[in-house]
Amino acid sequence: MSVTTLPHDPTRKQAHRKRRLSRPIDMAFSALGIGLAALVLWRIFNWAVLNAVWISPDGTSKVCRGISGACWAVIDVRWRLILFGLFPFEEQWRSSLACLVIVIVAILSCLPRFWRAPRLAGLWIAGFVAFYVLMAGGIFGLTSVAPEKWGGLTLTVFIYAAGMLIGMPTAIGLALLRRSTMPVIAKITGLFIDGIRSLPLITILFTAALIMPFVLPPWLLGDKIWRVVIGFSLFFAAYEAENIRSGIQALPAGQEEAAKALGLTYWQRTTRIVLPQAFRNALPPTINQFVISFKETSLIVIIGFFDVMASGKAAFGTGDWSFAWVEVYVFVALIYFVFVFSLSRYGAYLERRLRVGQH
């Protein structure tokens, strides 16, 4: 299906204006609405820009006393805490570099030229090794930093990237297993997916962090951060598996039959015919799931991790800055917005790109 855009048509514009502004009552409502919006925007602008204090020369909140605008000085003083959490101060360049590595790897893997399994795998393995070396240290003369000290935006980005990276292949596996021709396998997978979906993410994270140590043998336990990543990715995978399955169900039966008739094996059919088309069908809900998951990373605070949200709270938590919570939340919201909005726009780009050749 192609979207036909109507050519610019002046008569349509006139008709539109006529409908909106013909009667005095319409005009009055329009004027009222526009006026109200302008007023709100003006007040926000006043607060955020005109009357705002941007920096604090002495590092205290004294500059913000008695002002009517925003006290952005809190960000000036506390931005390192928000971005890096409890990571040792002198080593924070490592945390920022590690965060940058993951973001760059994520951006690179969005480019079509990297869409080859070996390239993507190589890219992400290299990315995570670099991240881990930078964050944990202990080699190359870097002092070692325990994962409990990782925090802020870097931790959010790490949990998210690792969760998605483990979650996506798991989701594909679950979707395929649920469509297995063997009823036992399909049923068990279905129960597993529905079971995970029936639990709140918080309980899964809680179980991964605090219950697992009682259940698993110590050699299988690993670090808490990895258990949390795995819990997070399982939760994502349960939802995403159903998105992918819906994409597979949408394929006409003839696609798989034609591939069978050509002598392609199950894996050849799955990787070359079924999944590429299923991904395209499942793209809108998949982007949705990625966006939701980014925001869900803030729940890891429940098990004692300082993600960007929690470290933001810490930034205004001390008495000195406790009045500046709006400013900090606006700053954190902006960070989320940058990530999630780019993700959404990338999704829209993918949809346009993949529409090529779709009938």
Add this chain to the structure above:
Amino acid sequence: MGETAIQITAMNKFFGKFHALKNINLTVGKGERIVICGPSGSGKSTLIRCINRLEEHQDGSINVLGTELDDNVSHIDLIRREVGMVFQHFNLFPHLTVLENCTLAPILARKTARAEAEGTAMKYLERVHIPEQAMKFPGELSGGQQQRVAIARALCMKPEILLFDEPTSALDPEMISEVLDVMVSLAADGMTMVCVTHEMGFARQVADRVIFMDKGEVVEEGAPDDFFSAPKNDRTQKFLNQILSH
């Protein structure tokens, strides 16, 4: 007829409790052209879909080119590589170009080198008169063109046998002849063909044998001249009256 291509013996097929194919016995020789006709629901599509295991038979045996069609996956794969199929709804892969549609299976299932597979694909696309569409996607082609690509895609596997499952039923009337022309030229080259079709003109022109099915049974079979001019069975007579009267 020389060697046997397909040997179906006492084959039965059930969909749950429904007895879809009843005691089918059919032998197709190499190079033979068979047309299967019959009213809808008679089991003709199911029959040819059993030949490459798109449907599983429950009873009796099917032997294709000397390989027994059983639960052994390697037997199934072997038979599918040697038996091409053309579908009513084309079933081209919409996310691949016409050329990729034609080269995918030779590269993956036959391990042909890409350059060679592309050469073969262009040869067969020329054979079906659409080499200029090679870089387009299936969605950009007409129905008749898509069906010709589907035939070229099947030919690229260099199959011994081609199955046609109502290849012209989903086409607009003006596109039927371009597809039939290709099928006639394949028949002239000695391809073993089993066609489910309502194109009686095609049956008269190229078939060695016409098989009439009804209610899951083979009711009558014979050379096209005898079949059309002197059908023995009442049901055949009735069917032919219905489809030839207008």
